[in-house]
Amino acid sequence: MSPASKPPQRRTLTTDKVVAEAMRLADAEGLEGLSMRRLAGALGVTPMSLYNHVAGKEELLDAMVDAVVAQIDSPEIDGDWRAMMRRRALSMREVLMRHRWASIPLISRMTSGAAILRDTNATLGCLVTAGFTYPQADWARNAIDNHVYGYAFQEVNYPVDPEGYKAAASRFLPRIPASEYPFLHEAARQIAEARYDGITRFEFGLDLILDGLEAWKDAE
């Protein structure tokens, strides 16, 4: 029971450390760079020892997704619903830009960690308190989240900097002959010329949805 009697095992790993290192790996190299074996290597441990702290790779991914959701600014339940939805959406976008691997598992895994439950509860709560019915609140959340996910996903996959943009355009445009795809060709040309306006466009679409929700709510 004295400190010196501490057993010889390394005692280095915890679930939190495993999840944190997995997120660091995914941040650095993307999801396809994350394997249990590489993760173990990064932690200086054999692959199998990970299974003492996470049940498997699926559960690890769920935990990573939940850790991402934990970072978003959830609505305050008594706050102005529109301001709160706006703040949450902007925060989600920012978090998804920070963890560029997260959009896909966030969309594609039906997971329910503590942070996700908390955020969903707060979001529905804010909308219901503002006067939406439960089904309406459920739909409103879906509409907003679909926008955020879809947009974030695009932003992650398209080149942001002007040079990258130009390069991608010149790599892409030849595949779109004006004779066969006149509208697509012109759209690509205009987009290739425009400067990047990520947040503006994001907020534009977001406000479109919020307008729709407001009208919908008042209409009934």
Place this chain on the structure above:
Amino acid sequence: MSPASKPPQRRTLTTDKVVAEAMRLADAEGLEGLSMRRLAGALGVTPMSLYNHVAGKEELLDAMVDAVVAQIDSPEIDGDWRAMMRRRALSMREVLMRHRWASIPLISRMTSGAAILRDTNATLGCLVTAGFTYPQADWARNAIDNHVYGYAFQEVNYPVDPEGYKAAASRFLPRIPASEYPFLHEAARQIAEARYDGITRFEFGLDLILDGLEAWKDAE
């Protein structure tokens, strides 16, 4: 040069057959059931012979996604934009229900097969012809597609039949104590009770977006 001189090779495989069998496999067992080796087995061939017809698994997935997109009713360029966007969205939903594995790769791969280029060209063309600017048309398509993808994805992952619904709810509700997540708990309860109204909800959200686009278009 006579028919009898036909060489002994089986000559069974073509790219189209490989893609078609891959889709059948994915339809039946999901994307995680689709491996190059299993696909080869289903075609009665060694894994390596597939590489004579597709460059690799990534390209195979791209081809599968394009084959899915080829099935959707693209807009007619001179048609009423709202009716055409509506028809396209309903068709996309239907196709994504038929190929339940397709939502995720359709969202997450930045691919540009012939069918995708064609559909994008037709969609932008219809909107631009109706009076949207190119950037507006681009955004409009994104908004609609995000809705379709997000919704289809949900519909694929949630149980449709009442029994499955009930089972999922009773498996889920205990994880959501009313004390900690009062709003989420009540939402889950109401949703668990409601009968499934997939298409209605889909069209509701779609019309919300189309209303927003119409207002937006008229406003400038």
Place this chain on the structure above:
DNA sequence: ACCTGAACACCGTTCAAGT
């Protein structure tokens, strides 16, 4: 031209064994 066998460099995970 198309298909194959053998091999390479990976995976996630189990299980019995160590301390």
Place this chain on the structure above:
DNA sequence: ACCTGAACACCGTTCAAGT
């Protein structure tokens, strides 16, 4: 209680060889 070595059952893909 935690970590390990060895093994199992898979992957995608390359390459030289067959016909």
